[in-house]
Amino acid sequence: MTPEDEPKVRLRTEDPFETPAEDRRSDRRLRGRLVAPVTMWTASTIASRAGLTISSLLVAEGDPPHVLGLVDPLSELRELAETSGRFLVHVLSKDDRHLAGAFAGQYPGDPFEGLEFVDAPYGPRLSGDRTVAGCRFLRAEPAGFQELVVGAVEEIDFSTRASAPLARFRGQYSVLQKP
Numbered sequence: 001m002t003p004e005d006e007p008k009v010r011l012r013t014e015d016p017f018e019t020p021a022e023d024r025r026s027d028r029r030l031r032g033r034l035v036a037p038v039t040m041w042t043a044s045t046i047a048s049r050a051g052l053t054i055s056s057l058l059v060a061e062g063d064p065p066h067v068l069g070l071v072d073p074l075s076e077l078r079e080l081a082e083t084s085g086r087f088l089v090h091v092l093s094k095d096d097r098h099l100a101g102a103f104a105g106q107y108p109g110d111p112f113e114g115l116e117f118v119d120a121p122y123g124p125r126l127s128g129d130r131t132v133a134g135c136r137f138l139r140a141e142p143a144g145f146q147e148l149v150v151g152a153v154e155e156i157d158f159s160t161r162a163s164a165p166l167a168r169f170r171g172q173y174s175v176l177q178k179p
Contacts, residue, residue, distance in 0.1 A: 038166040040103050042123040043080035043087040049124045050076035051111060053104035055168040065153040067135050070146040081137045088123040091131040093163035094175040100166060131159045
């Protein structure tokens, strides 16, 4: 067989699971054009723990401040947050891309496996220096295909390191540079 007769190997550069542009919903396209912070929410009960990457959230100022996040209504996190009445919001940074992907379900297996967590009053807390908010679950209500989960922020531990935050933009994790 000569080199000309050998089959050509083609490497794919596109994501084979990506929805074709003509089939994408306009609401998802709009959301993808907004820069969103990337956080990981965790909750637990005596019997189990759950975590989920959430980038659709707001912090509402007040006394107490509130965290509002869009959560999959069928997720284990949603159930445990309501059952336990508490959850943690971890603010992710540039070094947390793999962590964000793991808790978004991009990789098989238990996303907690191999990570160091501490059992904290509001849920499993990822070890390390990061900003974390302890929240009391207030309510959840339908919002589109998700549920809007509202929590009262009762504790905040701020990171002491100056790290660029992880963001979500046009379906990709991006890093915002500090001004």
